[in-house]
Each structure stands twice: as structure tokens, then as C-alpha cells.
Amino acid sequence: MSEKIYAWLLRLYPSRFREAYGDEALQLFRDRSRDERGFFSRVRLWLDLLGDLALSLPMEYFRVQPEVIRSSARLSSKNGPSFLVLANQPLGAGALLSGSALSLAALITFSVLLNHGVRPVPLSALIHPTSGVVNESSSHFSPSTPRVADNTEAGAGASTSQEQPTIASTSSQWANGEASDAQSRPPKQQSQQPEGTTNPAGRDARFDKAECERVIEAAVANLKEHYIDPAIAQKMEEALLSHENAGDYDTITDGAAFATLLTRQLRDVSHDMHLEVVYSKTPLPERSTGPSPERFALYRKAMEQHNCTFEKVEITTHNIGYLKLNSFPDPSICESTAKTAMASLNHADALIFDLRDNRGGYPSMVMLIAAYLFDHPEYMYNPGDMTERSWTQSPVPGNRLADKPVYVLTSARTFSGAEHFSYDLKMLKRATLVGETTGGATDVGVFHRIDDHFGMGIRETRAINPYSEPDWAVTGVGPDVKVKAADALQTAMKLAESKLAKK
Amino acid sequence: MPKQKLNPLPSAAFQILLALAGEDLHGYGIMRRVAAQTDGRMRLGPGTLYSSIQTLLEAKLIEEVDTREDAKLGGERRRYYRLTSAGRKLARAEAERLADLLRVARSRKILRGEYV
Numbered sequence: 001m002s003e004k005i006y007a008w009l010l011r012l013y014p015s016r017f018r019e020a021y022g023d024e025a026l027q028l029f030r031d032r033s034r035d036e037r038g039f040f041s042r043v044r045l046w047l048d049l050l051g052d053l054a055l056s057l058p059m060e061y062f063r064v065q066p067e068v069i070r071s072s073a074r075l076s077s078k079n080g081p082s083f084l085v086l087a088n089q090p091l092g093a094g095a096l097l098s099g100s101a102l103s104l105a106a107l108i109t110f111s112v113l114l115n116h117g118v119r120p121v122p123l124s125a126l127i128h129p130t131s132g133v134v135n136e137s138s139s140h141f142s143p144s145t146p147r148v149a150d151n152t153e154a155g156a157g158a159s160t161s162q163e164q165p166t167i168a169s170t171s172s173q174w175a176n177g178e179a180s181d182a183q184s185r186p187p188k189q190q191s192q193q194p195e196g197t198t199n200p201a202g203r204d205a206r207f208d209k210a211e212c213e214r215v216i217e218a219a220v221a222n223l224k225e226h227y228i229d230p231a232i233a234q235k236m237e238e239a240l241l242s243h244e245n246a247g248d249y250d251t252i253t254d255g256a257a258f259a260t261l262l263t264r265q266l267r268d269v270s271h272d273m274h275l276e277v278v279y280s281k282t283p284l285p286e287r288s289t290g291p292s293p294e295r296f297a298l299y300r301k302a303m304e305q306h307n308c309t310f311e312k313v314e315i316t317t318h319n320i321g322y323l324k325l326n327s328f329p330d331p332s333i334c335e336s337t338a339k340t341a342m343a344s345l346n347h348a349d350a351l352i353f354d355l356r357d358n359r360g361g362y363p364s365m366v367m368l369i370a371a372y373l374f375d376h377p378e379y380m381y382n383p384g385d386m387t388e389r390s391w392t393q394s395p396v397p398g399n400r401l402a403d404k405p406v407y408v409l410t411s412a413r414t415f416s417g418a419e420h421f422s423y424d425l426k427m428l429k430r431a432t433l434v435g436e437t438t439g440g441a442t443d444v445g446v447f448h449r450i451d452d453h454f455g456m457g458i459r460e461t462r463a464i465n466p467y468s469e470p471d472w473a474v475t476g477v478g479p480d481v482k483v484k485a486a487d488a489l490q491t492a493m494k495l496a497e498s499k500l501a502k503k
Numbered sequence: 504m505p506k507q508k509l510n511p512l513p514s515a516a517f518q519i520l521l522a523l524a525g526e527d528l529h530g531y532g533i534m535r536r537v538a539a540q541t542d543g544r545m546r547l548g549p550g551t552l553y554s555s556i557q558t559l560l561e562a563k564l565i566e567e568v569d570t571r572e573d574a575k576l577g578g579e580r581r582r583y584y585r586l587t588s589a590g591r592k593l594a595r596a597e598a599e600r601l602a603d604l605l606r607v608a609r610s611r612k613i614l615r616g617e618y619v
Contacts, residue, residue: 010549013550017553017554017557020553020557021549021553021556021557024530024549024553024581024582025530025549025550025552025553026549027530027531027579027581028530028531028534028549028552029549031531031576032531032534044546048546048548049548049549051548052547052548052549052550052551053548053550055548055550055551056548056550056551056554057550059550059551059554060550060554063554063557063558
């Protein structure tokens, strides 16, 4: 048995050596194993053999064959090209076969690695449920929900759409009563202005039964074509048709009231708060147009004049950082302002974000600021977007805020992007929300024009909400500590102080 | 090339030359003789042994004499090796070199005179 093992080990030597001395080496092994008996001698024998193998194998392989030396001496004396043949026999079939097999394996491995091993897989490919979400013939709009109308101080509940060139899904919502600080707003993009029910001018003489039928027919068609869940679309269709047959719409003479009723009925069936029918007194444009350069220039100027709506950035008592932010402005204009503001708060022991007057803005700014609150990339759910943009770019180099307590002040006029910020920080248990339930404004649907006065918003992305609680659409984000908006700052200061005192 | 390989002379090669100084031996005989003359410290394994033999043969320091049976080890035929005059010369040169070293070691009081 052991002789067989040694015979096998001998095969490791070059064939030249084996031919010359293989038999003798084996003979020597036999002699030694015959003479050296007993356990310890045997162990010593095998240790000798293995050590010998390790030493002499490389020596044998590096040995230069005398034929080569002789022939190279011969070669150097000649002129012209010449080559050496080391083997005096042709290559065996086995050598050729194993050589081809090895090359083939190497080739396959290389091409497989080239195709699969090194290509980075974009995160969006893993979580993006649909592609080509943006509808050419539609624009994004901001819904005017009855709830928002009730909650806003202005009460008008009318909203203005603001389309963003870089972010396809979210915009802020503006109440009519905010005209005084129109300068700080993003530009109004288009004339679509759905009228609230409280506006007496909303009564439209042209609304009649034919219009009603046309709108329902178009709404049903749009749901069939665009709604993410065909079964629910079917149910909504049945509901609308049965209401129509029952004559529920016969008494309605007001377009806005009709839109509100349809919206409520669709939501009753689908429980989808992002679904909406809107009415506009002024004719809707045929096609959406991007924001004009003039409007963008206006917006830029307003942002520059108002410090990008970073109204107040300061360190208050007990080293608590306070940031009053009135929108989440376009990072293409305000990135450096935001970074400067966050850097100036870097050494705070706690942070208060005052979003009580924040009407929303750009999701990318929400993500930019949220990145400072984590030491690792965190998923910030946004119902309208579901790409790698939903992950914070954490950690931010040099940032010390990732583990500091955070308080967010909210009011009933905290909208849209500000709700995005509040909702996710609350769900991630990263912040304590202090104040009132937020406005409940989202703007994530794709707008489908029905005719000059009616359109509907349908959310066509199914962004995964990792939390059990529904997002802020219509209902808003509830605070952790419920106080009047006016008292929120004082309350948050007390909470922060007592938390820091415990440390 | 073999000259370079043997300069300096590896201790295994030197021990083989010394082992063959007294009589012709086969591989196993060389191995046992080397073990004996080093008090068992150097046990040449087959790889080292035959690799060294090969080198010494190429340098014509030893030669093959004949193939015959060893009466003590039973019926197998074995190849016997003999020291050539060149091998003997080289072994003597190496021994003198070591003796010189030894004198230096003694003069530096690393070795006491009587002991070796």
C-alpha cells in the first residue's frame, strides 16, 4: 500500500528523472521500509520522504538538460533562424487532450466572467416594478383634496401644479392664501387650477348630462388602461356605472362637485388615496409643456434672494441645532446652501427641523438633507418614486449628526415633500414629530387629460411601502407628540433638553 | 552548468563523495553510509539522493560501474557507483577548505583544538 503511494508521488517528478531513477528510488523506498520497522521509524521515514519531495522536486524541474546546453552552444555558432526540439518524441494523445480541455475551460471561464462576473447590477433594476412610467401625453399635477381644502387656513384648497424638469413625480402644493410670498415659490407651471367647492365661481353652466357621461366613460377607459391593478379597475368601473344608472349624478350641475364626488367614489372602492378626478374651470392645455426658462430663472432668483428658503439656521441653548426650512428647494440651485446649513449644525447635540411652513419641494433635496441623519444608506419611501434615488447618500463625509436626536415640527400646512421627510423619519424611528397632523398632499400620479375641464391622476408606479401604516396621502402624517403648531418649538426644545440631560 | 551547480559543493553531494571514497556502493548503500557517517543526522531521501547522483554523474565526479545483486539485500539487481579521480580531487579540495575553516574557528576560540 505505502509503496503504491510512494510510486504515485514519484509521478510528480519530471519524466526524465523517473525514467533514469524511478525504479531505483522505489527500490530505495522498499529497502528503507523493510529495514525501518516500528511506528516511530515509519513516521520518520514518511517525514523524510515528504521533506525530500519538497526539496528535490523544484530542483529537478529547474535542472537544465545537458542536451539543451550542448545544442544551444551549437546554435550560437550558426547564423540564421533555428529552433530546439526538446522532446524527441511527438506529444502523446493524452497531453494533447488535457491541453485542449484546459484551454477550453480557461476560455469558457473567462467569457462567463466577462459576461456575468463584472457587470454591476443597478439597484433600480432590482426594485423598479415598471419602466417607462412617464406618459408623454400627460403632465404631473398636484391633487386638490377635500381634506386639504378643509385644513388650509386659506380654505380655498386650490392648488397649482409645478412640474419639475429633473424629478418626474413630486411637487409641492400651494394654497391660494400664500400669494404674499409668491416670490419664494417655485414657478407656476401651467394654468391648470382646479377649483375648490367653496368657490362660487366654480359653478359651470356648461356642465350637463352629456359631459357627465363623457367624463365617466373616459375615466373608466383611463382606469382600464393605466390602473396598476386590473381587478380593482374593474370594480371601480362597476361602481361608477351603477351610480350612473341609479341617477346619482343627475342632480349635479357643478363640475368641481362632480369631480369631488367621483374621487370619493373611486377611493371608496380602491382605497387608493393617490387616485383622483380633477376639474379645472380654465381649459386644460392640450399637452404638458416643460417649465419655461423664464420661470426657472424667476425661481432661481427667488431662491437666491431667500437663502433657498433656509429661513433660520442656528445653534440655540443647550447646543441644540435649529433649522427652519420653508421648502425643499431644487438642489441644482441650492445644493451648496443646504450643505453649508447642515455643516453649520454639524456639532449640535440635537436637531430640530421646523417644517411648519414647509410646502414641499424636490425629493432630491429631501434625500440630500436626510442623508445627514444616517450613517448608512437608508431607504426613504416615496410613493411616486422607486429608484436608487430613494436611498440616502449616507454616510456624509465628516458628518457627526447621524446619531443625534432629531425633532421635526409639523403643522396642518406641512405639505408634500415636507411630509415625505416627516413620514419616513417617523417610520424609521429616526425623528420625533412634534406638532399637528400634516396636510396630506402627495403628487405622484400621472395626469390624464379627459377634456378641456376634466382630468384624472392615476399613480402608475407601485413603490413598495415598507411600513404597515399607509403614507400621508390625504390623511397626512400624525405627530408623535400632538401639540398646537404654535407650541411645537417650545415643546420640542423641552423634549430635547430633557433627553440631553439624561445622557 | 554542472560546475556551477557544484560550486559551492552542496553538503549532500560532498557526503556522497565521502561515502564512495572507501568502496563502490549502490543508492541505498550510499544512503546508509551517509547516515552512519553523520550519526543519523542526514538521511538522504530518494529525490535528493538521485538528484545529487545525477548531478555528480553529469560532472563526471562519480561514474556507474556495473549492475549486480547485493547478497545482503536479496535478489534485486542494483546499480553501483564509484568515485572518479576528479571526484576524489574535488572531495579533497572541499575537505581542505573545511579544514581551513576549522583552523580559523580554532584561532577564534570557537572550537577547542583537541576536541575535533
